[in-house]
Amino acid sequence: MTDTLAEHAARDLKAGTPLVEMDGCGKSYGAIRALEGINLTVNAGEVACVLGDNGAGKSTLIKIISGLHPHTEGTVKVDGKEVHFGSPRESLDHGIATVYQDLAVVPLMEVWRNFFLGSEIRKGSYPLAPLDIKAMREIADAELQKMGIVVKDINQPIGTLSGGQRQCVAIARAVYFGARVLILDEPTAALGVKQSGVVLKYTAAARDAGLGVVFITHNPHHAYLVGDHFIILKLGRRVLDKKRSEVTLEELTTEMAGGQELAALSHELER
Amino acid sequence: MSSSVVTKPSAAPPAPPPGRAERSLVSRVLARPEVGALAAAIVIFAFFYAIAPPFRTLPALATVLYASSTIGIVAVGVALLMIGGEFDLSAGVTVTTTALASAMICYQFSLNMWVGVVVSLLIALVIGFVNGYLVVRTGIPSFLITLSTFFILQGVNLGVTKLVTGTVATPNTSNLDGFDQARAIFASDVPLGFMTVKVTVLWWLVFVAVGTWLLLRTRTGNWITASGGNAASARAVGVPVRRVKIGLFMGVSFLAWFLGMHLLFNFSTVQAGLGVGNEFIYIIAAVVGGALLTGGYGSAVGSALGAFIFGMTTQGIVYAGWDPNWFRTFLGVMLLLAVMVNLYIKNYAAQRR
Ligand SMILES: Nc1ncnc2c1ncn2[C@@H]1O[C@H](COP(=O)(O)OP(=O)(O)O)[C@@H](O)[C@H]1O
Ligand SMILES: [Mg+2]
Numbered sequence: 001m002t003d004t005l006a007e008h009a010a011r012d013l014k015a016g017t018p019l020v021e022m023d024g025c026g027k028s029y030g031a032i033r034a035l036e037g038i039n040l041t042v043n044a045g046e047v048a049c050v051l052g053d054n055g056a057g058k059s060t061l062i063k064i065i066s067g068l069h070p071h072t073e074g075t076v077k078v079d080g081k082e083v084h085f086g087s088p089r090e091s092l093d094h095g096i097a098t099v100y101q102d103l104a105v106v107p108l109m110e111v112w113r114n115f116f117l118g119s120e121i122r123k124g125s126y127p128l129a130p131l132d133i134k135a136m137r138e139i140a141d142a143e144l145q146k147m148g149i150v151v152k153d154i155n156q157p158i159g160t161l162s163g164g165q166r167q168c169v170a171i172a173r174a175v176y177f178g179a180r181v182l183i184l185d186e187p188t189a190a191l192g193v194k195q196s197g198v199v200l201k202y203t204a205a206a207r208d209a210g211l212g213v214v215f216i217t218h219n220p221h222h223a224y225l226v227g228d229h230f231i232i233l234k235l236g237r238r239v240l241d242k243k244r245s246e247v248t249l250e251e252l253t254t255e256m257a258g259g260q261e262l263a264a265l266s267h268e269l270e271r
Numbered sequence: 272m273s274s275s276v277v278t279k280p281s282a283a284p285p286a287p288p289p290g291r292a293e294r295s296l297v298s299r300v301l302a303r304p305e306v307g308a309l310a311a312a313i314v315i316f317a318f319f320y321a322i323a324p325p326f327r328t329l330p331a332l333a334t335v336l337y338a339s340s341t342i343g344i345v346a347v348g349v350a351l352l353m354i355g356g357e358f359d360l361s362a363g364v365t366v367t368t369t370a371l372a373s374a375m376i377c378y379q380f381s382l383n384m385w386v387g388v389v390v391s392l393l394i395a396l397v398i399g400f401v402n403g404y405l406v407v408r409t410g411i412p413s414f415l416i417t418l419s420t421f422f423i424l425q426g427v428n429l430g431v432t433k434l435v436t437g438t439v440a441t442p443n444t445s446n447l448d449g450f451d452q453a454r455a456i457f458a459s460d461v462p463l464g465f466m467t468v469k470v471t472v473l474w475w476l477v478f479v480a481v482g483t484w485l486l487l488r489t490r491t492g493n494w495i496t497a498s499g500g501n502a503a504s505a506r507a508v509g510v511p512v513r514r515v516k517i518g519l520f521m522g523v524s525f526l527a528w529f530l531g532m533h534l535l536f537n538f539s540t541v542q543a544g545l546g547v548g549n550e551f552i553y554i555i556a557a558v559v560g561g562a563l564l565t566g567g568y569g570s571a572v573g574s575a576l577g578a579f580i581f582g583m584t585t586q587g588i589v590y591a592g593w594d595p596n597w598f599r600t601f602l603g604v605m606l607l608l609a610v611m612v613n614l615y616i617k618n619y620a621a622q623r624r
Contacts (some may be wrong), residue, residue: 066507068506068507087506088506089509100503106497106500106504106505106567107500109497113493113497116493117497118505118509118510128485128489128491129490130488131488131489131490155299157302173508
C-alpha cells in the first residue's frame, strides 16, 4: 500500500516543514464557544494527534482547517500564508483532504462514484462533458486493490462495504488526489481491532510518504502508535501539548481519563 | 478542475486488475431503481389488454401515451429533484401560472405569442430559483417552502386572472400572431406512419433520455445523487450542493413551463384553477418509478414508467367501462405497493454481500 502513497504524494514535501499553522484559533457557534486559543502546527511527514472526550471540540478544530466552518478568532496559515476558508473546495484546492467520522461516503452510490466524487474524470472540460466511466472504474479498482481492500464489484453501492473498508476508501481517495495534509476524524472509533490496525498502518504510511497528518481520536493507545505530537482538548481548550519525546503513553492515558479529576473521583468513591 | 491540488494523479495503472467476482445478473438488475415499476407496468398493461377490448387499439395506445406524457414531462424533473433530496409541491400550479401569464400578456398587449412564451419561461425560472434559493438559504424543508409557493401561486393564478379578464379563464388566444408556429412545437399531432401521437409524447421521450444521460453519464448527475444521498459528505468533497439544488428546482419549473405551453397551445384558453393536485401525481410517478423520498436514489426512466402506469390506468378504467371515481383509490394502492417494493429493493441493494 505504500506504493500508492509514494506514487501520489506531493513531491515538494520535505519532512518537518510546517504545512498548517493555527495560532490562537477559536470558534463560536453563536453563543457557544466550542473552541478557543488553539495553537497547532502540522508538519510534513509527521502525525499530529488531537485527543479529547466527546464534545471537547475535536471535530470543530478540523472543520476549521477543512473549510466546513470558518474560524472566528485567531489565524490559520497554510504554507505560511494566512487563509480563511469559506468552503471545503478552497481547502481541497490547498491540498487539504479530510476524512470525516460520520460523513466519509454516500452509502447508496457505487464504490467508484464515491471514489471520484467531487473530482470526476471527464472526456472534456465543457459543461456537461460526459464522464470517463471506464477510466474511473479501472483506477478506483486498481487503487483499492493496491491498498488490500477487496471489493467484490467496484459497481456495488459503497454502503455494502464494512466500516473499515469505507474508511480506507475515503483515505485512499484523499491520497490519490494528491493531498498534502490528511485529516482523519476518529477513523478508528467505529472499527474493530483488526480494521483499526489497517487504518493505523495506512496512517503511518501516509506520514512516511511525507504527508502532514492530523489524527483525531479519543483512544490514546491508537494515538501513541502513530503520533509525533499530542494535543489534548477539554471543553474547547488545550490542556496538554507535547512532543512524543516529552510524554509517555501512561501520561496520555491518565490525562485522557480525566487526570486530577480521576484521582479526586477515586478518592471520593473509596470503599 | 478535477484535481487542482499539487500532485496530479498519474496515468492509469499499468496492469489491468485481475478479474473479480461479478455480481450476479439478478442482483445487478434488482439494484436498478426502476425494476419494480417495469414489472408493475407490464402487469397493468396485460390486465387492461385482457379485460378491455378498446384498450387493444393503436389510437387507444396513442391516448394512453398522451395522458402519460402530460404527467411524465414534469415527473422527470421531479424525479431528479427527489434524487437530489428535495420536494416540489408547487410544480402543478406553476404549469398553470406560465400558461396564464403567457396568454394574458399576449392578449392584453396584442403581442406575438412568442413574447409570451419567453416571458413565461423567465417567470418559471424565477419561481424555481426562488424555491431553491429559499430552501438552501434557510434550511427549511422544501416540503414547507414549496407548500407556501403552492398556495401563493394558486391565489395569484385566480386573483390576477379575475383582475385582468373578469372571469376565471383567459380569452381565446388562437388568433394572435405566432400562435400556429408555437402550436406546431408544443401541441401538434405527429404522424408516425402506423399511428399518430401528440408531439408531447416525443418531447417526453427526449426529456427522459436527457434526464437519464444527465444522471448516469455526467458529473452533474453524480453531484445530484450525492447531494440527495448525503449532502454533508458531498459538500465535504467539494460538490457545490447549493448550486445543484437550485438548478434542480429550476429544472422542474422549466419542465412545468413546457407543459404549461402545451396546455395553452393545445386548448387556446387556460382555466385559472387548473393544475392543483397534479404536484402529487408527479411525485407519485417518481416514487412508483423507484425514487426514494429520502433522496439519493431513483431514475428518470422510472419516472416515465410511473407516468405510463398513470396514463394506462386513467384511460384503462374508461375503456373498461368502470366508474372513473375509483381512479384515486387505485392510485393510492399503487403508491403504497410501490413504496413497499422500493423499500425492499433498496434494502436488498444496500445489503452487505
Ligand atoms: N454546528 C454546531 N452548532 C452548535 N454547536 C456545535 C456545533 N457543532 C459542535 N457544536 C458544539 O461544540 C462542542 C464541540 O463539538 P465537537 O467539535 O463536535 O466535539 P468532538 O468532535 O470533540 O466530540 C460541543 O459542545 C458541541 O455541542
Ligand atoms: Mg467529533
